[in-house]
Amino acid sequence: xxxxxxxxxxxxxxxxxxxxxxxxxxxxxxxxxxxxxxxxxxxxxxxxxxxxxxxxxxxxxxxxxxxxxxxxxxxxxxxxxxxxxxxxxxxxxxxxxxxxxxxxxxxxxxxxxxxxxxxxxxxxxxxxxxxxxxxxxxxxxxxxxxxxxxxxxxxxxxxxxxxxxxxxxxxxxxxxxx
Numbered sequence: 196x197x198x199x200x201x202x203x204x205x206x207x208x209x210x211x212x213x214x215x216x217x218x219x220x221x222x223x224x225x226x227x228x229x230x231x232x233x234x235x236x237x238x239x240x241x242x243x244x245x246x247x248x249x250x251x252x253x254x255x256x257x258x259x260x261x262x263x264x265x266x267x268x269x270x271x272x273x274x275x276x277x278x279x280x281x282x283x284x285x286x287x288x289x290x291x292x293x294x295x296x297x298x299x300x301x302x303x304x305x306x307x308x309x310x311x312x313x314x315x316x317x318x319x320x321x322x323x324x325x326x327x328x329x330x331x332x333x334x335x336x337x338x339x340x341x342x343x344x345x346x347x348x349x350x351x352x353x354x355x356x357x358x359x360x361x362x363x364x365x366x367x368x369x370x371x372x373x
Contacts, residue, residue: 205278209252211240219278220287223252224296225365227322228357232371246327249298249320250278262300263315272300273315295364298322301355304348305332324355 204213209226229236230243243252248259258275265271270284287299300318302309308331310317319327325337328347336344337352362372 207252208241209238209243210236216278216280217282219280220250220282220298221294221296223247223278224249224298224322226252227298228296228362228365228367231322232362232367232373234367234371246323246330247320248274248276248278249300249322250274250276250280262318262320263312264300264302264318266314266316272318274300290358290361290364292364295361297357297361303327303332304351304354305335306348308332321355322357 203216205216205219206212207214207219207222207226209223212222214222226236226238227243227247227249230247241253244254247254248256249262251259253259256276258277261275263273264284265273271281272284273279284299287294288297290297298321301321301324302316303319303324305328308317328335328337334345335347337347337355338344359372
């Protein structure tokens with residue numbers, strides 16, 4: 196994980212900007228959501244590809260492949276990513292003008308998916324959950340109108356939902372908001 200000082204700066208792998216570590220999840224989340232919504236960005240660095248890390252935006256990096264939530268009433272995100280840092284999890288679930296990105300690790304509630312590693316539960320970045328379902332749970336759907344598919348467990352659709360408010364705060368054009 197990155198330096199313990201949240202005022203330290205790191206370089207965004209996508210746009211190469213210097214970003215305060217405590218803002219990198221918000222910053223990278225902006226790139227990821229724009230990629231998901233097919234909003235073109237002229238990035239000087241690495242392009243976003245499927246299942247990106249919510250801290251650094253890269254895919255296929257061993258240290259970033261697993262993300263966890265600690266057990267208990269006040270969960271914390273844990274990752275081996277070099278840009279991982281501790282953030283306030285509960286407030287991060289609601290978008291605001293100053294911190295619009297709600298891309299946090301969430302649990303996959305499909306039976307048998309979430310594992311336990313010590314005091315941590317395996318999780319999936321919120322913005323990756325639809326792709327996680329497509330790849331690992333093809334019999335389930337995150338849509339309300341897929342006939343013959345199993346619906347997601349209660350509460351899961353709400354947890355993975357990206358609100359219109361969040362999309363607007365993150366400057367997704369209206370025509371690209373699903």
